[in-house]
Amino acid sequence: MWHFALRERMATELIGIAVVKGTYLYGTSHRGLPLRHIVPQGQEDKFGPVVARTADHLAWLQAKFGRYPFSVYGLHIYDGYTDALENQTLSLFSTNWFKLNANGQPGYETTMVHELTHQWFGDSVTPDNWQQAWLNEGPAVYYAGLYGEERGWSVFEDKMKTTYEKLDVVRAADGPPGLPKALGGTNIYDGGALVLYALSLQIGQRKFDRVMREWVRRFKDSTYTSEEFIAHTVDVTGDSSLDPFLRDRLFGALNPPMPGHPDWKAAA
Structure with a gap:
């Protein structure tokens, strides 16, 4: 037994x-x-x-x-x-x-x-429901990409540019990262990472690192929603403009412009 x-x-x-x-x-x-x-x-x-x-x-x-x-x-x-x-x-x-x-x-x-x-991200801090799964998969893709870049195996910015170019089509078919029509898919994996990448460019790497570190500390052994992540980000940074910034990227039908990369365009 x-x-x-x-x-x-x-x-x-x-x-x-x-x-x-x-x-x-x-x-x-x-x-x-x-x-x-x-x-x-x-x-x-x-x-x-x-x-x-x-x-x-x-x-x-x-x-x-x-x-x-x-x-x-x-x-x-x-x-x-x-x-x-x-x-x-x-x-x-x-x-x-x-x-x-x-x-x-x-x-x-x-x-x-x-x-x-x-x-x-996902085990200690767990989604309240599956529409929040971008914040499981987004960080996993994001940090795996950073690790690969540090080891000289890939260029993370290139991956994010490719994702940006394709994500409008993915949003239309499968839903935006924060409102997926089904579990799994580019929208919550690479699309979730793209949301975090945009946030890191908007607020700078140091503040972004604090947002992510404080997130897993505050919500350890509990569940979360996208709304809580938005509120958490505003709280940690003291920047209320990040509320619409994240909402547009999580729930919008189209990709907003990418901070620092005005030349990035969605594929036709």
Whole structure:
């Protein structure tokens, strides 16, 4: 008989059950957080160096958000799965993710950072309903993009420009980032990141970092709405003009002009 107990608050969407043959690999973060990973049996040498990158990913994100919100973290790499998912404290990955890119770089680390970002945005701070999911996926895409840029694997501004050019068409088909017609899609993923990118350009990186850090601190172990994020941003910055600024980007039918990039245009 098996017994399972939750010692920390968890949204029901964040639990998964996998019945597999795997090997546990253990370690600690640079700050002493316990790490436990599960990799396919017989592939420990292949995936051991991959999961070992987690400590650096944690340090990079903790420098931005503060303390990791739970008591343990790790990766479950499973060859019977085809995607990646932010299960609380044990992110799930397909074995297919972990291939070098065309330049021989471990670009898959951006996906590792994406799912780890979710431990703050989505797991610790959880949407009140699925129309708020842009603030799960937007930060995950945003910080994964920044990480990839810092490692020299990509240019984040290029990704955001491409998203801007396409997002009017996406808004018309799937709804704007804050009012999606369905769960999942470019509107809440890259579109959500674009909202945050625009905000960072409007208020500057230092204020933006404070908005995001204070958000996960204030709303830890609770749910949120887009309205609360708008009010939070105005409160932290003291700038009431950010209320219509964010509303236009979250709920509007068309992309407003991008701060600092008046040349960016929507694709016809």
